Amino acid sequence: MTDLPNAASVALVRNGKVLLIKRAFPPYQHLWTFPGGRLEPGETIEQCVIREVKEELGLAVRNPQPVLVQQLGGGGTYQLAVFVSSDFSGSIMPSSEIADHKWVDPAALPAFRTTTRLDDVIRQCLAVLAG
Template sequence: MTALPNAASVGIVRHGKILLIKRALPPYQNLWTFPGGRLEVNETIEQCAIREVQEELGLTVRNPRHVMTQELGRDGTYRLAVFTTTDYVGTVKPSSEILDHKWADPGMLLALRTTARLDDVIKECFKILGQSW
């Protein structure tokens, strides 16, 4: 039996691009990835995903769609539920946890230091949304 997710992230898509953040803190410090973080007590994994985006970027995400759950870290320390959506409101206002952010297209990805297999995760996000990457 697979353990339940204990962290969540969200790939936010707009006009064929996906919002990436450069993390300021461990784990994955200085790597480009999706906004996200650890599950808190008494919240669902969807609530975690929505809260983390709000805290890190000031955006309100709606209707997150589950893409996959990844085991990350030593011995699967993190069981990350990855969501995607095109439904959000607000303007990006990065918190101190974020060094930088950008709306990335496929051509930009090769030039960035990203978390493992982020290109595959992004492709799955676009597939779930019925879009091509």
């Protein structure tokens, strides 16, 4: 892939569950997914995911581990870098961008309307975390 990532998201994992957010606005409005967002000028992709989680949820993420980069949107609008971390702290304080949030057991994922292939992405994230 020649295009560098211009957006990032992270699977936050605690006690075998993954934190999912329900997006309040487009893109992907009303769908469950990972917290994240667009890269800002001058930041690394790791700084982007740390900032986005702080802005959206009030959590401080440390040591995000890269999992994959996937193309999203028509014509490759976004090159999304997906990370995973179990190293985070703080109390969840959702911003207006978040309609809801839940700690979800991956086995319960079929009950949620998620972004495309989120189940596969979660499997890859958990595999990276397991080492």
